[in-house]
Amino acid sequence: MHRDLTPEQVRAFFDGHRTVRQYVTQPGGSPQRLPDDELDAILHAAQRAPTDATAQLYSLIWLDSPEVRQQMAELTTNLHIATASEAFMVCADAHRVKRILEVSGRQPGHWPAVGVHFGIGDAVMAGTNLLTAAEMLGYQGCWIGGVLNNLEPIATALKLPPEVLPFAALTIGKSAEQTPYRPRLPRPLVIHTDEYRAATDAKLTEGIDLMNPIADRPGTPGDWGKLLGAYFAADGGMEHREPKLVELLKRQGMLAGTPAK
Ligand SMILES: Cc1cc2nc3c(=O)[nH]c(=O)nc-3n(C[C@H](O)[C@H](O)[C@H](O)COP(=O)(O)O)c2cc1C
DSSP states (O other): OOOOHHHHHHHHHHHHOOOOBOOOTTTTTTBOOOOOHHHHHHHHHHHHHOOOOOOOOEEEEESSSHHHHHHHHHHHOOTTHHHHHHEEEEEEEEEHHHHHHHTOOEEEEEEEEHHHHHHHHHHHHHHHHHHHHHHHOOEEEEEEGGGSSSSSHHHTTTTTTEEEEEEEEEEEOOOOOOOOOOOOOOHHHHHOSOOOOOOOOOHHHHHHHHHHGGGTTTTBBBOOHHHHHHHSSTTTOOOOOHHHHHHHHHHOOOTTOOOOO
C-alpha cells in the first residue's frame, strides 16, 4: 500500500479537489448510484477517522430513498441532493455514547457544550475521510451547510433523537461540470507560527484581492467581500440562521449552559 507519495503527488491530489454540484446522472436524470464496493470503501474510510476519547460522537444518515433525497434537497435548498450518486446527512451525535453508558450500567454525565465541540469535530473528520476517499475513487462532492435553512424540519423528518445535531449534508458523484480551481487565502493569514499573529489591514486587503475570483460569475468579476457580506454581515444569512440553530440546540438538549434535567 502506498504510504510514500512524493510532496508533489500529495499537492496534486489535493489540488484536484473541487466542490461539485452537478453530477452525471442516469439518462432520465435519476442518480447514478455508486457500485456497492465503492460505497463500502467510502463508508469504511468514514469510520476509520480518528475520534475523540474513542467515542465516535457522530452519525451519518445515508439518504437512500428518492423521496427522502427530494425532501432533503428542498429543505436544504441544494437540489443536487436529489441527483448526486450518494448523499449523506452528517450529524454530531452525543446520544449513542450515553446509551452505551446506560446499557453498561453507568449514569451519563451532563456536558452539552463538550458534546457539540467534539461531536462536530468527530462528524467533520468522518465526513472529510468519506469525501477524500470518494475523491481517491475519482468522484467529487459538496458539503451542504444549507441544512441550517430548515434545521427543525430536517431533524424531525430524519427522526433525530435528542443530542443529535445535523451539521451538514454531503453529496458525492461524478462531476458533470467544468469547475474552476477556487483559491484560498495566502498561507501567512491562516497558518501561524508559535503564536497567533493578527493580520494588518494591508495583508487582509491582499487576501481579499487573491480571493475575489472565488466569487466570479460569467461576465462579472468576483467581489469576495460582497459574497462574505451576504452571509456574515449585519442582516446577512448567518444572522437569520442563528436563532433557528439556538432553537434546535435547545430542543435537542445540546445548548451550552442549560442545566441537567
Ligand atoms: C461546512 C460547509 C458547508 C457548505 N455548504 C454549502 C452549501 O450549502 N451549498 C453549496 O453549494 N456549497 C457549500 N459548500 C461548498 C463551499 O462553497 C466550497 O467548499 C467553497 O466554495 C470552496 O470551493 P472548493 O471546495 O471547490 O475549493 C460548503 C462547504 C463546507 C465545508
